[in-house]
Amino acid sequence: MTDVSAPAIALRGLSKFYGAIAAVRDLNLEVRTGEVFGFLGLNGAGKSTTIRILLDLLRATSGEAFIFGHNCRHESRSARAVTGYLPGELGLYSDLTGIETLKFLAGVGEQNVRAEFRVELQERLELSNSDLRRKVREYSAGMKRKLGLIQAMQHDPPLLILDEPTEGLDPLMRDAFYGLIDDARKRGRTIFMSSHILSEVERVCQRIAFLRKGELAALSNVEEICRLAPRRVRIIFGEAVPTPTQFPPGHEVVETSAKEWRLRVEGPLGPLLKILADRPVDELRVDEPKLEDVVLKYYRKERP
């Protein structure tokens, strides 16, 4: 029985070593039921390894992983029964048609697929019946990705684990995918996704975890993490003004000229407004912080 009160995903001290090399180290994480969770990190940070441990494709060196309270190692079948999975690298039999692939995968998993729901997924992802009757070898990368999304979602599982779900999709299809994710969330489904597209994560995810060299570097609300990010501030003056020799702490000068300042401000804007009080300000523009600003900072820290 699936424990609905348990977190959708729980990782407890999860580690995976290949010899002396740690792919994942002492990972502790909980994903709440019904949330859309972004799992971020550079290539090789341990995202796919963690996902594969959840699906019992890889065996953890130590620690445990749970899906709705089912131990992913010892109750793996129960855990997988409530999961839909889209791998980062999708391997399909090229001589099967799209519909044969979908039926085979639903049949192997003995999953109850509602035909109307599959048709709805097809329509929203614009994969027609005639497309599904074609051999997979004739599919473009985008069509294969759509097929991958349908096979993961067709049985409407309580948990979707999606590894780079929009890789290869065009902007319109990305939008369609976001719509599907929104609808799944409204139906109470949990989505755990890794992505390199930060605007996408910001758009669809409520919380994110950031992995660095196999370790959890950050875990936060998307809104909260954006609040911590520096805001970009642009000030245009009506006449030339002298530039202060020193700005308050948390203020980073990007560019200054006689009539324009560009700054990055971390924290409250009050000290800057005090400086501006006796200056002829024509225009003051404050750009909302973006997730990208924070995550890129983490990425830069990771690069040697």
Added chain:
Amino acid sequence: MKGPAILLLHSLKRARNIVLALGILLSLFQLFLILMARAYEVEGSFAQMAALMPPFMRDLIGSSMASFLSFGGMVSLGYFHPVVMAALIGLEISIATGPTAEIESGFMDLILSRPLARHWVITRTIFASAICAVVVLSMMLITTALGLRMLAPPGSELPSFQLLFSLAANLGLLMLCWSGITLMIATTSQRRGVAGWIAGLFAVATFLLDYIGRAWPAAAKLWVLSPFHYYSPLDLIMGRPLVFSNLIVLAAIAAVTSGLSYIFFLRRDITH
């Protein structure tokens, strides 16, 4: 049981073309052997061939020579000709390396992300190997029986169905033995090509060991290590009964290697 059955059907469907093609090819070979044996029998060439054979060849083949150089012996050749055996073992290697190919391509990720117990992947492969072996050998047996009925010259001594069935049964177990060995190698491999090559080279090495063991008494001790040692078609042609201990050894090798395949596959990481 529906999921595993679908998995098995999927594998059989994928192997269908190669199994049918090989079955037809080897069945045609059986028909040609019957036609060739008929021509020799009618012309009385078997006695001439025996007389022309050099003494060292007679020593090598031993007392089975007379049985081999006969209508029945030539018809039976289709069950132990090295190329036939290589083709049948190649078929088993191809099927038994299937799981590794699925891991390599990433399709195994999709299969095992379903609530399917891992052991079904191995069970499916064992069943698929056995079914394919039975299908090809049955096609050969049926063709031989029909061919003998329609093409055998009157008055010639036909190979008994018991002999043909014994050859096919022993050969079938040899195929399953190689299926088990290959599966064991495949479950520890990352690449199908590597697993196939290792199994193929091992088969060639043990075939040569068997060949040397039969001809050179000094190699007799090592001979027992070759699975081919447990398939003696010439003994069967000479009218000796099927040696059950041979069948048991082949079945035991198949069982042990298949058992190890389960252990290796259940413990391994699925990574490509």
